[in-house]
Amino acid sequence: MAGEEVVLKIRRFDPSLDERPRVEAFAVPLKEGMTVLDALIYVKSRLDHGLAVRFSCRMASCGSCGMKIDGRARLACETQISSLPRGAVAVEPMDNFPIVRDLVVDLERFFARHAAAMPGLVRERDPEEQESPTGEYLMAPGELESFVQFTYCIKCGLCSSSCPTASTDALFPGPQALSQAYRFLADPRDEGEERRLERVDAEHGVWRCHFAGTCSAVCPKGVDPALGIQLLKRHVMSARSPFGRKKRRGAPVFPNPNGDLLGQP
Amino acid sequence: MAGWFDPRRTNIERWAYTFQRVTGLAVLAYVVAHIGDTSFFVGGPFGEGPSRASWAAGLSVTESLLGHLVLVMVVLVVVYHGINGVRLILSEYGVIFDKPSRPDYPYRAKSLRAVQRHLIWVAIVGAILAALYSGGLLLG
Known part of the structure; x- marks a missing residue:
């Protein structure tokens, strides 16, 4: 050496x-x-x-x-x-x-696409709860497992740089944004399904992915965006089918018995 | 476009993706040629009128060593494209993957393992066997 x-x-x-x-x-x-x-x-x-x-x-x-x-x-x-x-x-x-x-x-467009995937919980029933939380959303450990791996994304851009579809379709959101869209669609606390589906089930959306899998091969955090995108396709088909899954209501709020989230009674 | 054809140092799914694109174009070219070829049966693409002679002329295009080799290649790409297409449909229904779970180091993507990867080899081996069989029939 x-x-x-x-x-x-x-x-x-x-x-x-x-x-x-x-x-x-x-x-x-x-x-x-x-x-x-x-x-x-x-x-x-x-x-x-x-x-x-x-x-x-x-x-x-x-x-x-x-x-x-x-x-x-x-x-x-x-x-x-x-x-x-x-x-x-x-x-x-x-x-x-x-x-x-x-x-x-330049990662500006990459981050804009991440933002367009609406990377935050959408609540229709109690939007004020997010501004002034009174408790926690109920969620089972198994429900967390269904999407937690997609939360490990560090937005490095390796997946989008390796994607052959992204190299030929400038309007394709890329594996990062699509896997993040699935991360929130699979989240039992979220109520923004319709708005999310409109964005991904589009001409240059999720169906442009033909599973080259390079995004998952290069991901340094084990996020496996290709898996998220295939599960997103399944979610879209199920939501659009008359025999598919019913629209989900977001998880209820479990009031904090110790007062508000800052511990104040 | 260059991105499609640069699958160096990466996963086999990327090769499968590239081959799916190339074989798709090949199948499309064959279908167009096949429609032109069989149109001799009803008089040819230029409207010469139906006749046994025009049909025989159309058929003679593939009645040569080169024509038979092209047909064997057609079998190869059609079988690969078909089986790999089924793999892609199954992947879009999410039925050939393990469930998502918390990733542990060293990270190995679940989507690049298990059944779907085996199906790529089924497509490759199936295409080769079909090409060998058709080659035996046409050239043997």
């Missing part, structure tokens, strides 16, 4: 200056346990201060350092160089996103 080097072949591009992307190679001294993000930070601090790279937590929690490493979308902070094939490591920005500069992509 001592004295060894790894070569990073980084795709560089500044849309305001460059006509086309170029690849630049940087030799980085290899250390045990070194991640691709560690190597990129070395490049930025020692070799080229102008390299644009986004990162924050360095422990696969924030989802900031998504990029394409050796042809596959990954988080740079959890990808150890020793886990990659020997030889130079190709580092590129994520696909399917506009490039801000070098390895930094």
